[in-house]
Amino acid sequence: MNPSLSSATAAFHQEALQTLQQIEDWTLSSIQNPSASMDQQAETFRLLHSLKGTAASFGNESIAQICHAIENVLADKTQLNTQGSEALLMAIDYCRHILSNSPLSPEQHDDQRDECIARLNMLVKQDLNSANQTQLRELSGSVWQIDFAPHAQFFENGHDPLRIIRSLRNFGPIKVSVFTEKLPEFADFDPFQCYLRWQITLKAELDYYQLAAQFEWVKHICDVTIDILALPQKKRVIEPNRYKLNEANLEALLTVSQTIQSQLQQAVALTNQLNQTDKIRLSRRNQAMKRQQQFLQQQLLHIAMCPLADAFARLPRMAFDLASKTAKPVQLNMDLAPIELDSFIVNSLIDPLTHLLRNAMAHGIEAAEHRQQQGKPLTGQIHISAEQAEDQLIIRFSDDGAGLAEDKILAKAKQMGINIKDLSDKPNISEWIFRAGFSTSQSADAISGRGVGLDVVKQHVTDMGGDIELVSNQGRGCCFIIKIPVLRSLMDVQLIRINDQTLALPLIHLIDSYLWDNARVIWLNGKQWFITDENQQVPLIDISRFLQLPYIERNEQSAHIVLVNVDKRFFAFSVDSLADQMQLLIKSLRPHYHHINGIKGIAILPEGDLALLLEPSKLLMAYEMDGGN
Amino acid sequence: MSSNSHSGKEIYQVLYLNHQHYAVPVQSIISVLALEKILSLPDTPNWLTGVVHVRNAIVPVVNLSFIFEVDSLADESRHPLLVLLRHPHDSQRWLALCVTDITQLIDTEQLAETGLRSSPHPCVKHVVDIDSQPLYLLDISKLFEQLMKDQG
Incomplete structure (x- = not known):
């Protein structure tokens, strides 16, 4: 039986890390004891060659390229100087980073790889008599x-x-x-x-x-x-991260930061008991400490979070390459929410997304002639969307390919001894393909192997506490829906004030806002108020009622109407005032409390206060369910 | 589950709120904090005062007076402390009780001498009279259950 891809990959990673350790040991010993290291050079060369081959077969071209460059260095040299050792160690560190899923963007990865290879190539070209000049010419x-x-x-x-x-x-x-x-x-x-x-x-x-x-x-x-x-900024050598900072450390630091914030807030109340001079002095200190705390918080969040789009960054290039390899023209469309999530989630998504794309290209999208026969456009379409709905990240990965071959799947299920109660039980069919070893492919192919990747995809998603389901329409395509719980994210929001309470509205939904007294026509139809916006009748919703906010008399001078878009459906609501637009940390009510309808999460304001983050789609739904009242 | 199982003795912290005394196992207490600014949540039961941001987490704040249907004082300054509790079997789940004061520590041996009574309220394990005042020994698991009961 073939080992699962995840266990094979894990074995490769383990072996590669061991090999890198051996090469590093040799490199370091060649500085300490050049004559002794010469004996081991042949063995190091063999290890490198083996790693190069294995890396290439696992699709890890970067490591293969690095190994090749090191081989060239060792082929020309029997002894490494300091510069050579540094270049080798830098290359080894880079390979380790790749193997440990370092939270670098694909661009940063490429930059680092190119830097390593350039330094190694430089060693090969180095003329011992003009070492410095040669180095400069390359730089x-x-x-x-x-x-x-x-x-x-x-x-x-x-x-x-x-x-x-x-x-x-x-x-x-x-x-x-x-x-x-x-x-x-x-x-x-x-x-x-x-x-x-x-x-x-x-x-x-x-x-x-x-x-x-x-x-x-x-x-x-x-x-x-x-x-x-x-060196130029973009080519400056990025020092490999040699500091230990795991998730637990980061959480501990964020907790400390938040606790400082909280204590600073409480200290403000205590200053009222002081005389005026001391109060002013302490307030200044307090403000300075608050600024430092906010800076600390920003830096920690910068480490902890990264853009959701990073998880999808390599897919366009991959789709291009796969389309060339398979001679299946394909168009990849991506619609990604502009949010930042935990780096853990973003990095963990890269592998399953890669699997899904390979799977779609190998088994989903048909060859151009097949598509033509079926009256489909020659260019296959792959759509990927990712958005945060309530406290979940929802990724939809769909293609307009062949969909699941249900007859083959049923035959395979029987062959595997799966108890088939109802042959037309479609939900089960979709679930079976996530089982380990479940593949209907007759032979392995270079793009997706035997199709063993879907159980790996499910495992990745499950590891993130999420779930994956598949909706297939034979001959029309299929759609994978991945749902992953999101406990925190960074989101651009518009802050608004209603009834003396600050609320956050996701900026992506905000279309426009106007002053309440802007002579705009507001009219009543039955029990519902409407406004007219560019000849459209837009319902004016009373969200303070939905949010059960206590009534406070409004200052008409600062009141605004906010126009909101939910999937091309518009509605408006009035606010007492508009505040800033900013990127805020959003937290889920889970795991301590359950989700509340219409509330996407809790926004943490810069001063540490909390605000409800509105979920416009649910507000609109509640309004519609209420019969537009 | 005993909070001090090795000695067979369970230590409770007595909390005072709105002229009532409640007791929680000390091992459930993460910390006692000054009252944070509470954010009210819509569409939630009255005993859920709102949520606070403590220790980098959004934690629900429960007012026991509403759970036990004792007339509650609306003024938050009358219960200026938050007792942060963890779930007995899931250390990742927290809630906070707003209280006026925390008083003495008592153990189950002391309580047994006084005589434990059962209570019809699901969130109370036992009731015991101390100085002619009822002391409610809270069942923390049930309190967390109550919190998740009203899933929308």
Whole structure:
């Protein structure tokens, strides 16, 4: 029996980490004891070659490329210098990061990989006699130091040092120091000889060659040294994360931060008992501490959360590659909510989404000629949407392919000894395909293997506390619906005030807002108020009634009407005032309390106060169920 | 489940709210805090005062006076403390009780001497009279059950 993909992947990860450890040990020993390490070089070479092959077969091209680059280094060298060891260790760390599912975006991964490979390739090309210069030629810099020392005869052919220095100024700001130590006494001074040398600091992002080209015509009559003082921002070496910060540490820090916030709030009340001078002094300290606490909170959230879109970032490229490999033209459409979720969730989604895309391309989307025969557009369509509804992340992954082959699935179920009570029991059919080892494919293919991935997808989703279901329509396509509980997220919101209470409205639903007294027509039909917006009749809902907010007399000067969109259906409600728009941390009422209809979650305001986060779709539904009253 | 099973003795913390005395096992208490700003929730029973943000969690605040149908004082300053409790069998689930004061610690041996009575209220394990005043020994599991009972 084939091992499941998850166990095979886990075994690969374990073996790869062991191999990397062995290579690291060899690298470190080659610094300590070069002669002893030479004996082990052949074994290291073999390990590398083996890792390269295994990584490639598991689709891990980045590790395979790194291994290849290290092989090239070791093929040319029997002994590593410090620079070589650093490059190897950096590459090993990068591979470990990949294997440990580090929370880096695909772009960051690519940048790091390219950086590692560039450093390794540099070693291969390195000329021992001009090591530093070769290194520079491979690199770009953002701050340069140029030591320019013309020979005495520099002026003889009409060369002008100032012209060269001015040409450098065209790249960016320069700082020039002139050195006059060779300037002779006046009596010995020869105006046709050059006695000066210059040191120029240039701030400009450019390649070594661009800079060296400025000295091309004079290089035989001067000494030029070009050093990089700073790498360009995007190419700056990203230090691998060597700090230990797991989920529990992060939670503990967030708890500390929130507790500080809470205690600071309580301290404000105590200041009222002080005399005026002390009160002012303490208030200032308190404000300063609050700012620090908010900064701490932001930094921690920056570590803990990442954009939901990161989980989907590699899919367009993957769809493109798979379409080329399978010769099945496909269009990938993605509609992703602009929210940030726990990095754990975002990273855990990458694998199942990759599986689903491979599965859709291998088994769902038909070949172009098949689609043509069935009257379908030649280009297959894959739609992915992800949104937060109530306290769940809901991902819909659908394709317009062949759907489930029910007859094959039933046959396979019988073969596996599954008790089939009702052959037309469609929900069971959808569930069976999530079982380990359940595949109707006759043979493995390069894209999705034997289709063993769906049990892995389900396992990933279950690990996140979520659930997955499949709706299939044979010949029309299928849709996977993944639901994952979301205990916290970051969301852009519009803060509003109603009846002396602050509420948060997801910004994505806000269409417009106008002052209450803007001469806008508001009219009554039966018991329901309406407004007219661009010739549309839009219901004006009393959400304070829905939210059971105590009535407080409104200040008409600041009152606004807010126009809201829920899936292209509009409604409006009045608010006492509009406050800021900001990104806030949203928390679920679970696990301590159950979900409340119409409330998406609890928004944590910057000062630490709480606000209800409205769920416009449920407000509209409640209004409609109430008969529009 | 005993909160002090090795000695067979269960220690309770007595809480005072609205002229009534309640007792909770000390092992259920996470901490006692000054009252936070409570956010009221719509469509919830009256005994659920709202939620607070404590220890990085959104925690429901329960007013026992409403559960036991004792006339409650609306003024929050009359019960300025929050007793944060954890579920006896699920340390990830919390609730907070708003109380006026926390008084003494008592153990089950002391209570047994006084004489335990049963109570018809599901959230109360036993009732015991101390200084002619009834003391309600709360069943924390049942209190959490009550909280999840009204699923919308």
